[in-house]
Amino acid sequence: MLILTRCVGEALIINDNVCVTILGVKGNQVRVGIKAPKNVVIHREEVYRKIKIQKIKSL
Numbered sequence: 418m419l420i421l422t423r424c425v426g427e428a429l430i431i432n433d434n435v436c437v438t439i440l441g442v443k444g445n446q447v448r449v450g451i452k453a454p455k456n457v458v459i460h461r462e463e464v465y466r467k468i469k470i471q472k473i474k475s476l
Contacts, residue, residue, distance in 0.1 A: 421429065428438040435457060440448040451459055460468065 423429065423439045425439050425441055428436050430436055434454055436452040438450040438452075440450045442448070453459060
């Protein structure tokens with residue numbers, strides 16, 4: 418796992434087409450903005466896990 422430190426307003430670029438920007442930090446929560454092409458699927462981890470479980474159950 419790559420671990421990076423970013424300040425509010427700073428960003429990370431992934432594969433030339435995804436930009437992840439730190440929008441704010443409040444307590445133990447971090448607000449993140451993501452710019453990506455429409456064909457890039459983005460989910461929170463807990464949502465992604467539920468989707469995977471549903472796909473397995475439907476087989």
